Amino acid sequence: MSNSMMDVTTKHATSSPPNKVDDKPVESPPQGRSRGVFGRTARLVLSSLGPTLVLIGFAAVFYYGHHHDWRIPKFAALTGPVETSVDDWCEEHAVPESICVECDPTLMPKGPDYGWCADHGVHNCTLDHPDVSQLKEPPSQKELVADLQRAVRAFEIAPRKENNSSCGIYKTRIQFASIEAVQQAGVDVELVERQSIVESIFGNGEIVYDPTRLASLASRVPGSVWSVSKNIGDPVSEGEVLAVIDAVEVGDLKTMLLRSLAEEKLQRQNVARLSQAGKSGAIAGSRILDAEAALAKAHADVLSAEQSLINLGLPVDVDRLRELSEKQVLNELRMLGIPESLRNQINLETATTNLLPILSPMNGIVVQRSVTPGEVVNPSRILFQVADTQQMWLQLSVPLENMDQLEVGQQIRFTPDGSRRVVEGKLDWVSTSVDKETRMVGVRAILANTDGKLRNETFGMGEIILREESDAIVIPTGSSHWEGCCQVVFVRDKNYFDSPDSYKVFHVRSVRLGAINGDVTEVLSGVLPGEVIATAGSDVLKAQLLKNNLGAGCDCVAE
Incomplete structure (x- = not known):
């Protein structure tokens, strides 16, 4: 190219008005720099479009689940046309x-x-x-x-x-x-x-001997044990001898009765003699009166001795004794209260008059013995206990709040601890007081024990039948x-x-x-x-x- 052409071109280029923005010249960016800005913008748009599409997807899933009771659609519903169904579910009562x-x-x-x-x-x-x-x-x-x-x-x-x-x-x-x-x-x-x-009321209870059929026996006067006839567990009959006590006081009372009988006999004879002589006037009336007074005193002494022996459990037939000789009276008093079965074992010639038998007051069983021959005893010491076990007591404790439901005559069932046996009885007493510590009310029932299988101090559970x-x-x-x-x-x-x-x-x-x-x-x-x-x-x-x-x-x- 010629120099003239180059100059024209240059001139033309320099003569063109410059690009302006706000009257300031702006340089046009190069071609490579323009392509870099467009790339970064495209990448920014694509990176923000991904999360947006995810959020739109979640919204679509939530909308579908809420309107379709969160059930996964069947394959046919996903691949074919689905008919719109009406919501037929009662949320309150959980049925369609x-x-x-x-x-x-x-x-x-x-x-x-x-x-x-x-x-x-x-x-x-x-x-x-x-x-x-x-x-x-x-x-x-x-x-x-x-x-x-x-x-x-x-x-x-x-x-x-x-x-x-x-x-x-x-x-x-x-x-x-x-x-x-x-x-x-x-x-x-x-x-x-x-x-x-x-329907019942339950309470803990205990079987015990019937106190009205339980005898605690002791010697009525001090002495020593002469013999013992019964042991624990032996059945006894009313009046049967359990033991014999050698008591000096008993001998003294027998001697007193013997003397009183002799004195009474003498005074009776004296009154009879003086009365006969008085009829002839040979005896003064005052002597007869004195003799009658002496007879009355002797008779009173006989009655006193008789009553003292009876108080010791030694009944004596005074009228019969008056007909006997002094020797016979002495032998009779020596064996006073001793049964025939035991008299055969006693030598009347050498036996003491101090013998006092301890007799059973009822038919029953010896449940306690605390004496041996030769022991010294006194009235404060219990020697035997005899119980009639044909009938027992059941003592129960029931809550105070059940008090109004209790009535005498209600049936009671009792099951002893460790036993399957049920014992039945009748409620016959309700306590008038409440235990100050347990706040329970005591009740009692009578239990028949004809077979003798119930035992004293047996604990268990009682049931009072209300209905x-x-x-x-x-x-x-x-x-x-x-x-x-x-x-x-x-x-x-x-x-x-x-x-x-x-x-x-x-x-x-x-x-x-x-x-x-x-x-x-x-x-x-x-x-x-x-x-x-x-x-x-x-x-x-x-x-x-x-x-x-x-x-x-x-x-x-x-x-």
């Missing part, structure tokens, strides 16, 4: 809303509502209104009358836990969607039945629930199995409970035999009941 009998009572109309029964303390009382029961056939009138009488007896004997009359929870029904739903919830059922029931019923209405223990103000059970609807489409409903029923006998509990009112109630798993129904009435309390009235 289209079959919810609580939300739509017209599906299963409720029966008559008789309200509160003041006599039996339940709502919709089945005893007064058996038509409310879930039975295909109502009970007979005879059965209802017997159940009513049984309830009256139970209410008279003891107070029962009361329900709240204002509670309307009995109007509630617990529904399941299907039989399978009931099984999955673990709910089991049992029939309300009839069974014998016993026995042979055909009581019972349910399994634990199948009823206290829901806050009422004791309730869940009764299965009588049409539960009528058809596959029948409503799977349990009715809430308030009940009054009676005695508990192990695995069964008596129901005084609220259900009838033949009804079916929830047992195992009934806590599930209680939970649903509390959920349905949450916050309502006892004032809730289910519509």
